[in-house]
Amino acid sequence: MSDRLAAILPRGGVHHKGAGPLYHRLRLSLEEAILSGKLNHGDVLYPERDFAEYARVSRVTVRKAIDHLVRDGLLVRRHGSGTFVARSASRVVQPVSCTTSLSEELFWSGAKTECEWMERSISHPSPEEMMTLGLSADNRVARLIRLRKSAGQPLAIERTCISSEFLPDALRVTSSIYSALEDANVRPVRAIQRIFACNIHNPDASMLGVEIGAAGMLTKRVAYLPSGRAIEFTHSLFRGDADGFVTEFTISQT
Template sequence: MPRATLPALHLAPLPASGSGPLYRQVKRELQRLIETGRYTPGDTLPAEGVIAEGLGVSIGTLRRAVDELVHENVLVRRQGRGTFVALHSSDRFLFQFFHVEPRPDPAHDAVPAERELPQVECVGFARAKSDETEAAALRIRTGEPVIRIQNRLSLSGRAVMHDRIVLAAFVFRGLTEKRFRERPSTIYRLYQSDFGLSVLRARERVRAVHASTEVARMLGVSAGCAMLEVHRVALSFGDRPVEYRVSTIHTAAHDYVSTLSKFER
């Protein structure tokens, strides 16, 4: 259950000496309140008028800041209920972070099929020392302890993706294989609920590769089979790295689909 809405006395007028457009200052202040745990995932924010008055800004300025945070999936508006700090859910994972879909048959599939949530099977969990690539992605020193997780993802019972996830061990203290396997929801929800880390966005690089022997065995294909490899760094507030993930996708019958949009700033 969400905590009770925090009183307006926790909000203070923005300093007159703040840098940048006023709505950006409002946005940074709202981000700070969330990042420091003043408002946690699932909490209801005070009414817009209360926040605007507390920060000493107009409703229009506040709404522009909130609009950006909604677009960035930090906040979510619910008609008639208010504005909430966003929770990671299966739907959010599916539409923001999972981009693999069955390839439509032009002769029969005029309308895209409904998106399918993948079945995720953990096939490896180990502790190790980071290599140079992992360390650079996570902004840690080479050789620092990391947790390496391997998952096999299937759609309609067919294995289509192998994920190798790397986490900085000091960030995820207390994460065990049992805790990971028995999480009640998505991996990103686990990060958020158990470790206070909200994944807001991801930076990805995509390249064509040949399936390694290990990946081929995991996905039931021939070694050397053509694959798509996606290198992702998941980011939290302040572009802080949360995880480094390498996804290898068998694209014989599936596509990597990304929907692009522009948000006016």
């Protein structure tokens, strides 16, 4: 048992030493093990008690980390059988240093996009933002919302959240969010993004000029500093009737 666990976690700790709750850092370590293929589709996790004893954390910490991975679809619980890896995933690598934001990586066929700022403010984080960025209710975040358009037609709404520790003045961001982070010497080095099919509801439907319930695509992106700390959390909602988009990635060999 210890040999398999040692391939995933160092004994008595987690890989990610950045800020944030212990369960969140444990979750990131397990997520990396799944995305890198150390844990494969159908593999069963060890019981929470054994996992907690090996990692020297509480069972509550282990359960909370697993709960979030189940919610994200990377793990699945089967009553009476245990917790299993839900699916294998190819690791898709794109240098963050070459990008500005997810929506700027997407190009509709023959379209040139433009940006309209909807909000640049400092506020309290939502529960999801607190969990993702490892923040408390007392922290503040820079909230950046922009509407992407092509030829005057709305195409996507991008909502970005960054701890005010790194971006104390949201109005400093005038174009590229990553350029502003680079100016503050806190540019992220990697990111994980997930893509979901969804229906669009108000107020987003009105902003995008589509009917309530229209089909859309939602992406959730989390970017990380070299320390492993999550610095950026972005939701991008795309209308589903666009002509199509293209983005290029590099698939690692590991």
